[in-house]
Amino acid sequence: MGRKRRLEATGSAKGYGARMTFQDKPNKKPGRIVMIYPQQGFSGTYVKHMPLSLLYAVSEAVKAGYDAVILDTRVAPDWKGDLRRLLAEGTLCVGISVMSGAPIRHAVAIGRFVKSLAPDVPVVWGGPHATFDPLSILSGDPNCDYVVSGYGAHTFHLLCDALAAQKSPSDIAGVSWREEGGIRSNAKPAKSFEHIDFRDIPYRLISDYGVYGQLGQGRRIFSMYSAYGCPYRCSFCSSPAQYAEIDGKKWLALSATEVVDHIEHVVKTYGANYIYFIDDDSFPSLKHVEAVIDEIAARSLAVKLGFRGARINEILRMSDEFLDKLTRAGTDILHIGAESGSDRILALLRKDCTSEDILACNRKLARHAEITAAYNFIMGVPTETLDELKATRDLMLRLVEDHPNCLVFPPNTFRPLPGTELYELATREWKRPMPASLADWENIEVEGSFSGAWQDRKKQSFGHLLLIASYFVDNKAARVKPGLGWFGWLAKAIHFVYRPFALFRLRHGFDAWLWEYPVYRLLSRLLSRFNTSA
Ligand code: B12
Ligand code: SF4
Numbered sequence: 001m002g003r004k005r006r007l008e009a010t011g012s013a014k015g016y017g018a019r020m021t022f023q024d025k026p027n028k029k030p031g032r033i034v035m036i037y038p039q040q041g042f043s044g045t046y047v048k049h050m051p052l053s054l055l056y057a058v059s060e061a062v063k064a065g066y067d068a069v070i071l072d073t074r075v076a077p078d079w080k081g082d083l084r085r086l087l088a089e090g091t092l093c094v095g096i097s098v099m100s101g102a103p104i105r106h107a108v109a110i111g112r113f114v115k116s117l118a119p120d121v122p123v124v125w126g127g128p129h130a131t132f133d134p135l136s137i138l139s140g141d142p143n144c145d146y147v148v149s150g151y152g153a154h155t156f157h158l159l160c161d162a163l164a165a166q167k168s169p170s171d172i173a174g175v176s177w178r179e180e181g182g183i184r185s186n187a188k189p190a191k192s193f194e195h196i197d198f199r200d201i202p203y204r205l206i207s208d209y210g211v212y213g214q215l216g217q218g219r220r221i222f223s224m225y226s227a228y229g230c231p232y233r234c235s236f237c238s239s240p241a242q243y244a245e246i247d248g249k250k251w252l253a254l255s256a257t258e259v260v261d262h263i264e265h266v267v268k269t270y271g272a273n274y275i276y277f278i279d280d281d282s283f284p285s286l287k288h289v290e291a292v293i294d295e296i297a298a299r300s301l302a303v304k305l306g307f308r309g310a311r312i313n314e315i316l317r318m319s320d321e322f323l324d325k326l327t328r329a330g331t332d333i334l335h336i337g338a339e340s341g342s343d344r345i346l347a348l349l350r351k352d353c354t355s356e357d358i359l360a361c362n363r364k365l366a367r368h369a370e371i372t373a374a375y376n377f378i379m380g381v382p383t384e385t386l387d388e389l390k391a392t393r394d395l396m397l398r399l400v401e402d403h404p405n406c407l408v409f410p411p412n413t414f415r416p417l418p419g420t421e422l423y424e425l426a427t428r429e430w431k432r433p434m435p436a437s438l439a440d441w442e443n444i445e446v447e448g449s450f451s452g453a454w455q456d457r458k459k460q461s462f463g464h465l466l467l468i469a470s471y472f473v474d475n476k477a478a479r480v481k482p483g484l485g486w487f488g489w490l491a492k493a494i495h496f497v498y499r500p501f502a503l504f505r506l507r508h509g510f511d512a513w514l515w516e517y518p519v520y521r522l523l524s525r526l527l528s529r530f531n532t533s534a
Pocket of ligand 1: 040041042043047048049050051052054055056057070095096097098099100101102124125126127128129131132148150151152153154194223237238239278279280281308412417532
């Protein structure tokens with residue numbers, strides 16, 4: 001089937017002029033792989049990092065000789081035109097990387113568009129949603145043919161070989177597909193971490209790294225791992241489920257030499273000046289991070305650093321000297337899971353800390369203000385009471401009071417992800433069917449409606465207030481850089497005018513007539529749409 005498809009597609013490209021085909025280049029693999037990054041939810045309007053997921057997923061296939069192209073719809077204003085041209089040139093398959101939530105909607109639209117032009121080109125989904133719930137994809141989207149769950153590089157290479165040879169993927173671990181009117185699945189959790197040598201990451205597939213970044217900061221951000229996995233078991237998080245079957249230790253640090261060789265490579269080849277460590281958690285071993293920053297200093301690499309995985313119990317272990325060293329190394333942000341102001345909820349979430357610990361860490365971090373302490377929160381977990389939500393409100397206010405330069409991220413609305421401990425609790429507690437279909441997953445947005453029907457009206461209303469006020473509780477607007485133009489000025493103006501009212505509402509729990517919430521929903525939808533063209 002793969003060969004037939006390819007020939008048809010190549011045939012349709014005749015009017016396009018001569019591009020080499022498989023037959024012309026016997027050393028090349030058949031057909032081209034088109035890897036697509038869909039538009040993200042609201043958070044994707046202000047953070048657009050390079051689509052590392054696609055670079056990783058396609059790396060082995062590219063190494064084996066497949067021709068591949070990356071189409072990032074977030075930064076391609078005419079992605080449909082681009083895709084139309086690509087499909088006309090002979091395509092082995094289209095791969096899409098999908099997170100749960102809003103990206104599903106766009107991935108479905110991409111699949112529909114592909115099939116409307118080239119019904120025989122297989123569409124493959126991979127990424128976090130494909131890992132957590134592959135069957136919801138195949139049963140919910142008739143245009144998706146294959147789903148790759150878990151680590152993608154090896155599996156996707158094997159799948160491409162199977163497609164090229166017109167074989168069933170029945171012997172490929174990690175793939176789910178449709179066959180004889182039913183759905184078959186070989187998805188199972190990985191036994192070991194995937195390791196891709198940085199020299200095999202096909203960075204060259206992206207021609208312009210200047211389009212990526214966040215909030216108009218004008219940095220050349222490169223995302224990378226310094227460690228794989230996570231040794232903790234936070235009950236809401238998908239990572240423990242993902243690593244459940246990993247043999248041996250659940251956290252594996254890469255050597256400082258390897259990490260810094262990688263950094264040196266992207267600095268020298270692509271002009272990277274900011275390294276964003278996407279580790280689930282970088283700090284289970286402080287020595288690991290210390291070795292990395294020592295090596296960066298030894299090679300005099302001019303990069304700033306950001307870490308997305310830091311835990312309160314780890315920050316408690318950091319000395320002022322360690323934090324000074326992180327600062328000298330150019331670290332400007334630590335993403336920290338504070339999650340809740342209630343000790344009962346913190347214990348339920350298995351955060352291994354109390355709200356007092358969070359405050360103590362925050363005071364410590366206030367002494368190192370060049371590093372932005374950026375706190376994540378979660379709300380709406382099963383059994384959480386209104387008073388416990390208010391404790392989170394109190395914690396947010398205290399954090400900013402003690403450390404005016406900290407960042408309070410908009411709280412994530414709890415989503416019951418299959419395989420997590422809280423999924424089980426939510427099922428028992430709420431006695432409602434959990435999200436199951438693709439449409440369910442598309443609509444359960446962390447930044448969106450406060451778990452809808454799962455919460456009583458009072459909690460919903462307070463949750464909405466917490467979400468709105470979180471945008472104003474700290475000095476976010478002051479951080480908006482001039483590079484954002486009119487959007488930046490608008491954000492600053494809204495902040496200036498509305499902040500006192502938001503703080504009044506928050507402090508007094510005044511969530512009546514919360515007209516701001518529908519306005520926020522409308523604006524966030526408009527911004528997501530304005531940013532993209534579905
Ligand atoms: C960067 C990032 C983002 C960026 C977006 C990505 C970008 N490029 O700009 C931003 C900041 C916008 C973002 C937002 C969110 N994110 Co996020 N994010 C990440 C992060 C830190 C790195 C992603 C990455 O590049 N990973 C590296 C690549 C190599 O790994 P990978 O994506 O898993 O890809 C592998 C496989 O999945 C597979 N694969 C991936 N794509 C494809 C495609 C094909 C065709 C195939 C065959 C295989 C395949 O192969 C790859 C190699 O093995 C991950 C954590 C992590 N370490 O992965 C979280 C993570 C993906 N995010 C997560 C979450 C929860 C969110 C938010 C909900 C949080 C929030 N409140 O903001 C939002 C919601 C996004 C939305 N729904 O719109 C979860 C995913 C949960 C889920 N079920 O989707 C993760 C896993 C973190 C976690 N452990 O909770 N995120
Ligand atoms: S929330 Fe972070 S620390 Fe907790 S299990 Fe998930 S990745 Fe690990």
